Amino acid sequence: xxxxxxxxxxxxxxxxxxxxxxxxxxxxxxxxxxxxxxxxxxxxxxxxxxxxxxxxxxxxxxxxxxxxxxxxxxxxxxxxxxxxxxxxxxxxxxxxxxxxxxxxxxxxxxxxxxxxxxxxxxxxxxxxxxxxxxxxxxxxxxxxxxxxxxxxxxxxxxxxxxxxxxxxxxxxxxxxxxxxxxxxxxxxxxxxxxxxxxxxxxxxxxxxxxxxxxxxxxxxxxxxxxxxxxxxxxxxxxxxxxxxxxxxxxxxxxxxxxxxxxxxxxxxxxxxxxxxxxxxxxxxxxxxxxxxxxxxxxxxxxxxxxxxxxxxxxxxxxxxxxxxxxxxxxxxxxxxxxxxxxxxxxxxxxxxxxxxxxxxxxxxxxxxxxxxxxxxxxxxxxxxxxxxxxxxxxxxxxxxxxxxxxxxxxxxxxxxxxxxxxxxxxxxxxxxxxxxxxxxxxxx
Amino acid sequence: xxxxxxxxxxxxxxxxxxxxxxxxxxxxxxxxxxxxxxxxxxxxxxxxxxxxxxxxxxxxxxxxxxxxxxxxxxxxxxxxxxxxxxxxxxxxxxxxxxxxxxxxxxxxxxxxxxxxxxxxxxxxxxxxxxxxxxxxxxxxxxxxxxxxxxxxxxxxxxxxxxxxxxxxxxxxxxxxxxxxxxxxxxxxxxxxxxxxxxxxxxxxxxxxxxxxxxxxxxxxxxxxxxxxxxxxxxxxxxxxxxxxxxxxxxxxxxxxxxxxxxxxxxxxxxxxxxxxxxxxxxxxxxxxxxxxxxxxxxxxxxxxxxxxxxxxxxxxxxxxxxxxxxxxxxxxxxxxxxxxxxxxxxxxxxxxxxxxxxxxxxxxxxxxxxxxxxxxxxxxxxxxxxxxxxxxxxxx
Numbered sequence: 001x002x003x004x005x006x007x008x009x010x011x012x013x014x015x016x017x018x019x020x021x022x023x024x025x026x027x028x029x030x031x032x033x034x035x036x037x038x039x040x041x042x043x044x045x046x047x048x049x050x051x052x053x054x055x056x057x058x059x060x061x062x063x064x065x066x067x068x069x070x071x072x073x074x075x076x077x078x079x080x081x082x083x084x085x086x087x088x089x090x091x092x093x094x095x096x097x098x099x100x101x102x103x104x105x106x107x108x109x110x111x112x113x114x115x116x117x118x119x120x121x122x123x124x125x126x127x128x129x130x131x132x133x134x135x136x137x138x139x140x141x142x143x144x145x146x147x148x149x150x151x152x153x154x155x156x157x158x159x160x161x162x163x164x165x166x167x168x169x170x171x172x173x174x175x176x177x178x179x180x181x182x183x184x185x186x187x188x189x190x191x192x193x194x195x196x197x198x199x200x201x202x203x204x205x206x207x208x209x210x211x212x213x214x215x216x217x218x219x220x221x222x223x224x225x226x227x228x229x230x231x232x233x234x235x236x237x238x239x240x241x242x243x244x245x246x247x248x249x250x251x252x253x254x255x256x257x258x259x260x261x262x263x264x265x266x267x268x269x270x271x272x273x274x275x276x277x278x279x280x281x282x283x284x285x286x287x288x289x290x291x292x293x294x295x296x297x298x299x300x301x302x303x304x305x306x307x308x309x310x311x312x313x314x315x316x317x318x319x320x321x322x323x324x325x326x327x328x329x330x331x332x333x334x335x336x337x338x339x340x341x342x343x344x345x346x347x348x349x350x351x352x353x354x355x356x357x358x359x360x361x362x363x364x365x366x367x368x369x370x371x372x373x374x375x376x377x378x379x380x381x382x383x384x385x386x387x388x389x390x391x392x393x394x395x396x397x398x399x400x401x402x403x404x405x406x407x408x409x410x411x412x413x414x415x416x417x418x419x420x421x422x423x424x425x426x427x428x429x430x431x432x433x434x435x436x437x438x439x440x441x442x443x444x
Numbered sequence: 445x446x447x448x449x450x451x452x453x454x455x456x457x458x459x460x461x462x463x464x465x466x467x468x469x470x471x472x473x474x475x476x477x478x479x480x481x482x483x484x485x486x487x488x489x490x491x492x493x494x495x496x497x498x499x500x501x502x503x504x505x506x507x508x509x510x511x512x513x514x515x516x517x518x519x520x521x522x523x524x525x526x527x528x529x530x531x532x533x534x535x536x537x538x539x540x541x542x543x544x545x546x547x548x549x550x551x552x553x554x555x556x557x558x559x560x561x562x563x564x565x566x567x568x569x570x571x572x573x574x575x576x577x578x579x580x581x582x583x584x585x586x587x588x589x590x591x592x593x594x595x596x597x598x599x600x601x602x603x604x605x606x607x608x609x610x611x612x613x614x615x616x617x618x619x620x621x622x623x624x625x626x627x628x629x630x631x632x633x634x635x636x637x638x639x640x641x642x643x644x645x646x647x648x649x650x651x652x653x654x655x656x657x658x659x660x661x662x663x664x665x666x667x668x669x670x671x672x673x674x675x676x677x678x679x680x681x682x683x684x685x686x687x688x689x690x691x692x693x694x695x696x697x698x699x700x701x702x703x704x705x706x707x708x709x710x711x712x713x714x715x716x717x718x719x720x721x722x723x724x725x726x727x728x729x730x731x732x733x734x735x736x737x738x739x740x741x742x743x744x745x746x747x748x749x750x751x752x753x754x755x756x757x758x759x760x761x762x763x764x765x766x767x768x769x770x771x772x773x774x775x776x777x778x779x780x781x782x783x784x785x786x787x788x789x790x791x792x793x794x795x796x797x798x799x800x801x802x803x804x805x806x807x808x809x810x811x812x813x814x815x816x817x818x819x820x821x822x823x824x825x826x827x828x829x830x831x832x833x834x835x836x837x838x839x840x
Contacts, residue, residue: 170796172795172796172800172816173819175803177813178807
């Protein structure tokens with residue numbers, strides 16, 4: 001079982017409660033405690049903690065700092081759209097709410113350091129102050145002096161302060177080209193299957209026994225562990241599907257001992273959940289409703305099946321023409337769209353070395369003239385090139401069914417790409433009675 | 445405090461020490477800031493500028509002159525000396541009185557600040573840039589019978605360049621006005637500045653009165669130092685000759701020459717056992733000072749680099765040879781690095797450590813790198829020549 005954290009600087013019952021709240025992270029917490037030292041001792045100037053999503057980086061840091069009642073501030077760099085917000089939060093947390101009033105309107109790093117020095121002579125630190133910067137990878141996009149500045153903040157402000165960076169990205173991608181003070185690197189490894197089981201089994205339902213919940217988690221991990229190791233996602237799925245798991249018990253069809261029966265009941269359900277709710281095709285609320293209403297889960301219209309769009313007649317043909325222009329090479333246009341195209345040698349037409357299909361390489365850009373030429377060829381009736389045809393092209397662009405490439409010339413010779421999928425275009429061409437597969441080079 | 449207080453710096457508690465021995469005396473005389481009364485080796489230039497400005501003052505007309513030359517050839521010092529002489533002769537009532545104003549492009553935050561500074565020096569008025577421009581325009585275009593000639597020295601002219609070049613245009617257009625009585629002396633480093641960056645109407649107003657200051661030859665540099673020292677016997681003759689020959693070969697910069705001499709006196713002072721008895725500054729001291737101030741530190745940096753860093757540099761060169769290019773990605777270099785590690789019998793290092801090695805070399809500018817977020821795809825180039833690297837790595 002877990003080892004009790006020990007450190008001479010802190011009270012024992014505090015450390016015990018911290019240990020209870022940090023399952024499977026004793027080693028990391030131990031290292032951090034050792035780095036932090038006693039509250040009044042100087043710690044390392046900057047610590048860089050990295051690890052995957054939901055590896056407990058911010059949780060461990062925040063729990064330690066909060067439970068041991070150390071002066072700290074947790075700033076998420078996503079929220080700090082301007083540097084001023086970041087500085088303001090740090091100063092307010094350490095020196096009271098009125099301290100940030102004297103920051104200038106768009107403060108630079110030197111303003112922050114000057115004010116910090118000023119305030120910390122009035123209010124010197126008797127314990128190490130901790131600044132936790134969450135999502136620290138965004139610091140790289142701020143001013144070039146921020147990251148190096150925060151890395152040696154202890155030296156700059158001459159105060160007992162430690163900056164902790166939390167990120168999912170390794171330190172190698174942070175290092176500025178002009179060099180900087182190297183932080184202490186600390187890695188949080190992923191939870192193993194056993195650890196995930198242990199953590200997830202902690203939040204069991206009050207009306208059932210812990211063993212039952214533990215076996216449920218076991219089944220859940222058996223299905224999901226190969227695709228997902230994210231603790232948050234797994235916990236969410238566990239909470240969603242537990243009602244279904246307990247159904248046989250509620251109805252009296254099975255007892256808690258009949259693990260095989262319970263497994264037979266829940267397993268197909270979980271497999272279905274992987275295809276729908278895990279990919280967010282069905283929202284969690286819908287999923288719960290389904291379970292209570294006892295409906296068949298598969299007949300729900302999922303989010304990705306909604307790709308049917310009502311379009312005007314000519315817009316459909318324009319889109320078809322755009323699709324053909326994007327996925328057919330231009331040299332085959334004569335063969336496909338000209339009535340009397342003369343003789344074309346088959347060997348010439350089908351080049352052997354073109355092995356990869358155009359559908360794998362993605363759409364290619366085409367000029368407007370080619371789109372219109374194909375459009376007139378695929379529409380049977382005579383269409384006048386009125387303003388409405390051209391406005392339909394531009395509205396297809398705004399609907400993001402087409403996309404305009406190379407923005408240098410808007411009026412003369414614009415180029416487009418078709419951005420719809422094959423299934424979508426097949427559905428559209430079915431509605432106008434056009435067999436698109438016959439015209440696609442890839443399917444000859 | 446009073447509203448119009450003159451800005452001042454706090455005074456010393458003790459007065460500055462008088463030079464104690466010969467070397468200190470020499471050092472004080474050789475300081476760049478102690479400009480001598482008359483500049484040696486610039487008599488011709490002095491005469492040209494003097495006669496130009498004097499004739500304009502006597503005629504009561506205006507004109508422009510463009511003065512160019514590489515840094516440290518005595519452009520600003522010569523102009524100042526000309527002005528000092530002219531001031532002296534106007535005090536003697538030999539020529540009419542005139543005013544002298546100086547602006548420096550480097551001291552301005554914005555080229556348009558030139559108007560503000562000129563106006564302030566002319567009339568003690570403070571105004572915004574636009575307002576100052578219009579005031580100056582009015583002043584220079586309207587007749588005023590009792591106006592004295594103004595001599596305007598514009599230093600670092602190339603920094604007054606703006607997209608529309610209106611600052612430069614105005615500076616050279618005002619002297620052509622009938623009532624302006626303005627003489628503009630413009631100083632910059634490049635000789636072909638008017639042709640390169642000025643549009644035609646500005647270049648034509650600048651006119652063809654040009655003067656270029658040639659870099660000092662070694663004899664001139666030697667003469668400058670001897671005139672500075674003025675019979676203070678602190679240097680050996682050969683030592684002086686060495687300094688002036690070296691500097692003349694490189695740049696012909698008098699300031700550089702004086703700095704090296706000062707450094708040589710310091711080295712001499714340190715090397716002598718007792719502070720009281722100091723010999724002359726000899727060849728050895730000068731050689732040491734030259735070494736300090738001229739040699740590039742890249743080779744020393746490569747020699748002092750860690751083992752893995754040296755290996756990495758070797759790997760860079762090996763990869764360049766293989767590719768036949770002067771550029772490679774980190775990935776490619778790293779493969780070579782690992783091979784080299786195995787050949788040398790070292791434990792191969794990981795990618796993270798390799799990147800750290802590479803980026804450390806990048807921070808001391810031995811390598812030129814792309815931003816580190818590109819990871820293994822960042823491109824590596826050498827900032828020193830391959831021969832230098834090989835030379836530095838070979839000797840052991």
